[in-house]
Amino acid sequence: MRIGEVAAQAGVSVRALRYYEEQGLLHAERSASGQRHYSPEAVARVRFIQSLYAAGLGSRAVLRILPCMERGVLTDEMHERLLAERARVQAQLEELTATRDKLDDVIRIGQAHRAGQEQHEGTALCGVAS
Amino acid sequence: MRIGEVAAQAGVSVRALRYYEEQGLLHAERSASGQRHYSPEAVARVRFIQSLYAAGLGSRAVLRILPCMERGVLTDEMHERLLAERARVQAQLEELTATRDKLDDVIRIGQAHRAGQEQHEGTALCGVAS
DNA sequence: CTAGGACCTGACGTTGACGTCAGAGGCAAG
DNA sequence: CTTGCCTCTGACGTCAACGTCAGGTCCTAG
The missing domain is CATH 1.20.5 (Single alpha-helices involved in coiled-coils or other helix-helix interfaces)
Known part of the structure; x- marks a missing residue:
């Protein structure tokens, strides 16, 4: 998926997704021309990020939490x-x-x-x- | 009470109290020399303001809520x-x-x-x- | 009366999570 | 090939709830 679709499905702005990447919260593959491409799970991840933000955690706290969601680490x-x-x-x-x-x-x-x-x-x- | 005591008892900074006044959330009498003097209830009011802030309400939302705590209005x-x-x-x-x-x-x-x-x-x- | 802590009014600085704008390139349709 | 929407990278703007500093005043204890 490209950034616009992820943004729409997760209910956030495109800017927010780029910001998450900047903060190391969300990874995206890049096409040859530099465009971001996300896996479908990205949507859930973004929603989770949002709920953590809503819970008052700052982005570095989120950054500490998120790796737990990756493969058994x-x-x-x-x-x-x-x-x-x-x-x-x-x-x-x-x-x-x-x-x-x-x-x-x-x-x-x-x-x-x-x-x-x-x-x-x-x-x-x-x-x-x- | 003077501002420092209110701040201490409510667990906030002096700056915060002046800010609340600026926002119309908290009133203080003034001495002849211009120093703020608060009633004892101010402490409870400040704590309430804090909990509303903690609940994610902005100061204008708080401003809409607070008058409800005054005399039967x-x-x-x-x-x-x-x-x-x-x-x-x-x-x-x-x-x-x-x-x-x-x-x-x-x-x-x-x-x-x-x-x-x-x-x-x-x-x-x-x-x-x- | 004097020292030092509390208080005053501006006014600029800070932080987080983006918004927004500029200027340039990418891509599917006709 | 061009039109129109999507996307890209900087980079500056924003808003709230204060923090902080400057320069001056007040007041209480000794």
Whole structure:
């Protein structure tokens, strides 16, 4: 596949793919004229890269993780890194969950206020952000 | 409280607090000489701001959310925004969970490989990123 | 009253993940 | 062979959330 098709299928820009290559995250064969040609698995790889980015990992963290997806290569060091990054993601998950719950509190209290028509003077929402 | 104390208690930098004020996220009284003075609730507010940032909301999204925490002010529009942002956070939660599970897969398969000593040729990890 | 730490206002620097533009070449269709 | 879309390589632009530095002020302890 050429770059445009990969980009379309993975839902990213062409620029992003070139950037990934620049960062060593994604390899492409080159035609005689210099055009990039990707294997079909590249699409999945790009999607995975995206999800790691979305998980807040920087490109060097992603770079440390990605080799694990290649043929059976998995050193002790990589195993450590995987566990470390999993822990980070897990921590972020918990923080996010807490944030969602706070938002729920604000929404719930807000609804209570509106059910009671006017503003209940003292019952401000400030206490939510504890 | 003065800015340094708020920063310390909230676990952010002084610069961050001035930035929040610049963005209209955080108000401070001023002494005659121009020094900022914060109410004790400011600490909780800052922590909330941080968690919203951590949830991937930009400062203008935060700006739309924060007024909800003030005295009983809660218009229909704000309610909508709250629901919308909650939905975003929830979506990100689900994406993050999927990413964590993928990492778990990679770790598990990696362990299986290492349990079996050498590389199992065809059993590459590429399929994980589906 | 003086030393030194906390604070002030600009204002420019930084980092990551791309966007965007310029100028040039490649490729399938008609 | 030309038209039109795709692709190429630089290289500069962007945006957010601050970091950092300069030059000056404030305030509290001794």
